[in-house]
Amino acid sequence: MKFIDAYVEQYQADGEIWAIPAFGMLELLMYNKKHFEEAGIPHPPKTTEEVLAAAKKLTIPSKGQYGFALPASDTLAGTQSIYTWMGAFGGKKIFDDNCRPTVNNPQNVKAYTFLKELAKYSPPDIGSYAWAEVEGALVSGKASMITFKNAFMNAWINDSGLTANDLGAAPIPVPSDGSGERFSLSYSNAFMVMTDDPEKQEGLVKFMAFWLSPEIYGEWLGTSEPGLFLPVTDNAQTNRIMFSAPVLSQFRKQHQMSLDEAPYTGMYGFMQNNYCPTVGQFEGQNFTAKAMERMIVEDISPKQAVDYLEELMLNVN
Amino acid sequence: MSQRDFRSRDARLGLYLVLPAVMLVILVVILPILSGIQISFTSQRVVGSEYETVGLKNYFDLFADKEFISSLGRSAAWVLGNGLFQTIVALLIALLINQPFKGQNFVRTWIILPWAVPAAVTAILWRWMFDATSGIINTSMMRLSLIEKPILFLANPEIAGISLTFVNSWRYVPFLTIIFLAALASVPEEEYEAARVDGAGFWLQFKSITFPNILPTLTVLGLVGTLWASNVFDIIWMMTRGGPGVATTTVPVLMYDTAFYGYNISRASAGAIIFLLLLVVFALVFIFLNRRQFIVVSETFKDLSK
Numbered sequence: 001m002k003f004i005d006a007y008v009e010q011y012q013a014d015g016e017i018w019a020i021p022a023f024g025m026l027e028l029l030m031y032n033k034k035h036f037e038e039a040g041i042p043h044p045p046k047t048t049e050e051v052l053a054a055a056k057k058l059t060i061p062s063k064g065q066y067g068f069a070l071p072a073s074d075t076l077a078g079t080q081s082i083y084t085w086m087g088a089f090g091g092k093k094i095f096d097d098n099c100r101p102t103v104n105n106p107q108n109v110k111a112y113t114f115l116k117e118l119a120k121y122s123p124p125d126i127g128s129y130a131w132a133e134v135e136g137a138l139v140s141g142k143a144s145m146i147t148f149k150n151a152f153m154n155a156w157i158n159d160s161g162l163t164a165n166d167l168g169a170a171p172i173p174v175p176s177d178g179s180g181e182r183f184s185l186s187y188s189n190a191f192m193v194m195t196d197d198p199e200k201q202e203g204l205v206k207f208m209a210f211w212l213s214p215e216i217y218g219e220w221l222g223t224s225e226p227g228l229f230l231p232v233t234d235n236a237q238t239n240r241i242m243f244s245a246p247v248l249s250q251f252r253k254q255h256q257m258s259l260d261e262a263p264y265t266g267m268y269g270f271m272q273n274n275y276c277p278t279v280g281q282f283e284g285q286n287f288t289a290k291a292m293e294r295m296i297v298e299d300i301s302p303k304q305a306v307d308y309l310e311e312l313m314l315n316v317n
Numbered sequence: 318m319s320q321r322d323f324r325s326r327d328a329r330l331g332l333y334l335v336l337p338a339v340m341l342v343i344l345v346v347i348l349p350i351l352s353g354i355q356i357s358f359t360s361q362r363v364v365g366s367e368y369e370t371v372g373l374k375n376y377f378d379l380f381a382d383k384e385f386i387s388s389l390g391r392s393a394a395w396v397l398g399n400g401l402f403q404t405i406v407a408l409l410i411a412l413l414i415n416q417p418f419k420g421q422n423f424v425r426t427w428i429i430l431p432w433a434v435p436a437a438v439t440a441i442l443w444r445w446m447f448d449a450t451s452g453i454i455n456t457s458m459m460r461l462s463l464i465e466k467p468i469l470f471l472a473n474p475e476i477a478g479i480s481l482t483f484v485n486s487w488r489y490v491p492f493l494t495i496i497f498l499a500a501l502a503s504v505p506e507e508e509y510e511a512a513r514v515d516g517a518g519f520w521l522q523f524k525s526i527t528f529p530n531i532l533p534t535l536t537v538l539g540l541v542g543t544l545w546a547s548n549v550f551d552i553i554w555m556m557t558r559g560g561p562g563v564a565t566t567t568v569p570v571l572m573y574d575t576a577f578y579g580y581n582i583s584r585a586s587a588g589a590i591i592f593l594l595l596l597v598v599f600a601l602v603f604i605f606l607n608r609r610q611f612i613v614v615s616e617t618f619k620d621l622s623k
Contacts, residue, residue, distance in 0.1 A: 064450050064451065073558070073561070074558055074559065074560045074561075074562075075558060123450045124450070124466070124467055124469055124472070125448065125449035125450070125467070125469045125470075125471065125472035127469070127471075127472030127561040128471040128472040128557065128561065133448075280580050281579050281580060284577070284578030285574060285578045285579050286578075293561055293562060294562055297472065297473075297560075297561040297562050298474075316579075
């Protein structure tokens with residue numbers, strides 16, 4: 001058994017690992033296959049240009065249908081989704097080795113330019129959209145695409161009126177000029193035990209062995225919010241108990257997509273092999289989402305939005 | 318036993334009876350405030366972390382912070398908007414349902430329902446209804462051709478505050494209506510009869526009889542309502558989280574965000590103390606300016622306790 005590198009890298013500082021990954025979460029491009037068929041779009045977009053073209057084609061306001069549902073609100077939903085796109089455009093690193101913000105760069109201006117364009121094909125009130133609204137938009141057919149964790153299998157089955165096969169999942173598209181990279185936010189959770197006591201340390205080892213045993217881990221991954229929580233070890237990628245869980249077994253393809261994307265993930269503020277304290281404010285106060293919200297609501301330019309993002313990071317008080 | 322002994326025994330009994338309430342207030346109000354004051358003079362970032370004493374630095378920083386100053390302005394606008402809207406609507410409804418009609422008791426009882434709905438449910442309910450594309454308000458108005466484009470109730474910074482004021486008022490108007498109904502019930506019917514005999518119409522009756530009689534209630538509600546509205550956090554946070562942008566970021570929302578998402582508990586404490594002081598000053602000035610009405614209320618309570 002080996003932990004997947006992308007999950008462990010987040011918990012390293014000064015050459016040491018300070019937490020043990022428990023489970024992962026990442027974002028995909030989730031889409032409504034029926035909408036794509038109806039619009040004559042043969043495959044999910046692979047590039048950001050294709051995303052915009054598809055979103056434009058899929059936007060039919062008279063039907064109450066929009067190409068994309070972007071969470072452009074000052075929420076964690078916005079923070080995560082926007083960061084995923086920043087990463088896809090090549091702007092995943094938000095601090096340098098001295099914890100100075102590095103967000104004010106051409107890649108992020110391109111990312112925000114793309115997002116501003118994408119907002120044109122989103123429902124008009126995305127400035128108040130958080131997770132529930134984004135998920136609800138895809139499930140209800142109001143939106144054809146979202147960037148989201150594969151976390152709404154139950155809702156899709158119960159409320160969309162469609163089958164599991166009608167839910168599409170694809171890697172986050174990248175710019176066609178090769179300036180970006182295959183990427184998604186990785187939002188994993190980890191165990192931390194702060195003790196020098198050998199007995200407690202031994203207890204932790206026993207607990208981890210229990211937690212990661214195929215029966216326990218597989219059952220938990222398969223049934224707790226099916227699809228959302230992803231295994232962090234290589235041998236659990238094929239866990240049969242997980243794949244045979246009642247709901248998740250219907251969404252094998254989509255779940256497999258999440259597993260395949262795991263190596264291409266990262267977490268803001270935890271990829272320069274050091275820990276930058278202001279990452280707390282970066283996430284807690286939703287800096288990326290604040291910049292996005294201002295760009296949409298106040299109609300500032302993408303460059304101004306990125307300037308504002310940097311300003312927020314520099315003025316953490 | 319002399320009358321004096323009785324009084325002294327009554328006083329002691331009264332003291333014992335209020336003691337649990339006083340202890341509770343000390344525990345959940347006074348001590349946290351004192352703790353907040355102490356933290357506001359430090360550099361503490363999260364509860365339990367190490368800190369240094371920084372004197373008035375947090376206070377000076379806040380007064381130089383445009384975001385904090387503008388949140389004070391938004392709080393004032395929020396209080397004024399909510400206060401006026403709720404008082405006028407509640408008074409109108411109270412006057413309306415104070416008139417005899419079939420089903421009056423039913424209406425009087427069930428009007429309280431929105432006030433009893435938990436804030437979280439209210440927030441979700443209204444978020445759905447305000448939705449631009451599938452909310453019942455926009456879709457109905459568009460189908461009736463009243464509007465061409467959906468109104469962005471929560472996503473437009475110029476409208477979001479009004480939308481929240483409406484939702485918050487939807488919650489509190491029933492409660493205020495009940496209070497006004499109680500006040501209206503205490504207006505002697507003979508005064509109205511005499512006025513009607515003299516040929517006074519509705520407006521004259523309201524101006525000369527109703528209003529003076531409910532003025533003490535109105536005054537108390539003016540004070541209590543201002544303090545309540547100032548501290549509203551739940552509805553704002555759950556519906557807009559202070560957005561879009563900072564359009565609905567009042568002081569409580571900003572301080573919560575600073576403390577628990579900006580990890581700066583000392584700065585948030587300083588902001589809370591400033592806000593508390595402003596409210597105390599407001600309350601003292603308000604009571605002083607309306608002391609006559611408060612004396613009437615106080616006398617009423619004394620009469621009731623006899």
